[in-house]
Amino acid sequence: TPAVADGVVYAACHDHHLYALDGATGRELWRYEAERRIEVSPALAACGDPPRPCVLVADRGGTLVAIARPLSAADHEAAGNWVEAASIYAALGQLARGAQLLEDHGEHLKAAELWEAAGEREGAAAQYEAAEHWVEAASAYAAVGQPARGAQLLEDHDEPLKAAELWKAAGERERAAAQYETAGAWQQAVELWAGLGRPLRQAEVLEARAQSLEDGPCSEEERAEAWAAAAEAFDAEGERERATACRREAARCLRQPVITLDVQ
Numbered sequence: 001t002p003a004v005a006d007g008v009v010y011a012a013c014h015d016h017h018l019y020a021l022d023g024a025t026g027r028e029l030w031r032y033e034a035e036r037r038i039e040v041s042p043a044l045a046a047c048g049d050p051p052r053p054c055v056l057v058a059d060r061g062g063t064l065v066a067i068a069r070p071l072s073a074a075d076h077e078a079a080g081n082w083v084e085a086a087s088i089y090a091a092l093g094q095l096a097r098g099a100q101l102l103e104d105h106g107e108h109l110k111a112a113e114l115w116e117a118a119g120e121r122e123g124a125a126a127q128y129e130a131a132e133h134w135v136e137a138a139s140a141y142a143a144v145g146q147p148a149r150g151a152q153l154l155e156d157h158d159e160p161l162k163a164a165e166l167w168k169a170a171g172e173r174e175r176a177a178a179q180y181e182t183a184g185a186w187q188q189a190v191e192l193w194a195g196l197g198r199p200l201r202q203a204e205v206l207e208a209r210a211q212s213l214e215d216g217p218c219s220e221e222e223r224a225e226a227w228a229a230a231a232e233a234f235d236a237e238g239e240r241e242r243a244t245a246c247r248r249e250a251a252r253c254l255r256q257p258v259i260t261l262d263v264q
Contacts, residue, residue, distance in 0.1 A: 001041045003055065006072035010055050012038040018057050018067065022092055032067050036060040044069075082107060090114060103127055116140065125150075134159060142166055151175070161185055168192075181205060184212060203233030207246060224253035 002011040008029065009021045018032040036059040045066065047054040053069040073092070076085035082105040086098035099114035103123075112127035125140035134157040138150030151166035155175075164179035177192035186209035193202040210226035231246035251257070 003042045003044050005044050005053070005069075006074045008072060010042045010044070010069075012040070012042050012057055014038070016059075018042055018055065020055075020069075025093070027092075030070070032057070032065075034059045034065065035063065077101070083110060086110065086114065090117070096120065099123065099127075109133060112136070112140075129153065135162060138162065138166060142169065148172060151179075155179060164188070177201075181208065186212070199233065200237050200239070203230060203237055203239065203242075206230035206233050207242070210246070210249065220253045220255075224250040227253065 002009045004010070004023060007023045009023050011019050011021060013019065014037050016034045016037055018034065018038065020029040020031065021027065022029055032055075034057060038057050039060050040058050043056045045054055045056050046052065047066045047068070053071065053075070054066045055069050056064060056066055058064045071079075071081075071084070073085045073088040076082075076088065082101055086102045086107075089095070089098035089101065095114050095118035099111050099118060099120070102108075102111035102114060108127045108131035112124045112131060112133070115121075115123035115127055121140045121143045125137050125144065125146075128134075128137035128140055134153055138154045138159075141147070141150035141153070147166045147170040151163045151170055151172070154160075154163035154166060160179045160183035164176045164183060164185065167173075167176035167179060173192050173196055177189050177196065180186075180189035180192065186205055189205045190202050190209075193199075193205060206226070207230040210223065210230050213223045213226050227246045227250035231243045231250065234240075234243035234246060
């Protein structure tokens with residue numbers, strides 16, 4: 001007759017083995033091989049000092065062996081070993097139960113990973129957020145159809161490029177363009193402002209790009225081209241003074257003289 005404890009069935013067979021089986025699924029958890037055939041049913045006991053759960057088996061020759069029984073998830077829960085208990089629940093296929101246990105006891109990152117493994121992306125997102133893993137949280141929110149929530153989270157925690165991508169996915173192109181600017185992703189920002197019909201903002205981004213190149217690893221010709229592009233964009237909007245200022249910067253980069261006419 002098998003012995004049962006904490007959802008585990010301990011069964012002895014004539015093939016010299018004691019088997020520990022998951023009582024719900026029948027899946028083998030572990031086995032022990034005796035020297036001779038086991039003739040009697042296993043018994044549960046507490047062995048050692050301090051006492052630990054064990055299984056007693058007697059083989060055909062009369063040898064009695066006490067086999068240390070791994071603590072069950074319930075044993076670990078009772079001892080406050082939340083991570084170990086959750087790990088056992090996960091191994092038994094009870095991912096959500098393990099995740100909830102970890103969440104309830106402040107193991108946010110581990111809970112998030114188990115929620116994700118269980119296919120519960122919203123639960124995973126909340127736990128990633130609690131663990132301050134902003135990128136993972138935002139990705140999980142996006143996966144459950146909440147890209148704007150993920151984008152706001154990234155924006156609030158200084159991940160402008162990733163925030164821009166999620167704002168764009170959420171259809172918030174203006175907010176995406178602003179975050180691309182913050183990230184220094186000038187080309188993406190220019191394209192979005194152009195698509196939004198905001199040519200003056202587009203010109204300002206081109207100007208900001210030119211300014212960013214001043215200390216960057218690029219040639220004077222590249223800097224001059226950037227200033228010239230900004231000047232052209234300002235010209236198109238009738239911003240003559242700003243266009244002129246940009247042209248002066250382009251001339252400076254190329255070491256060209258700037259001639260100013262004072263008409264009386």
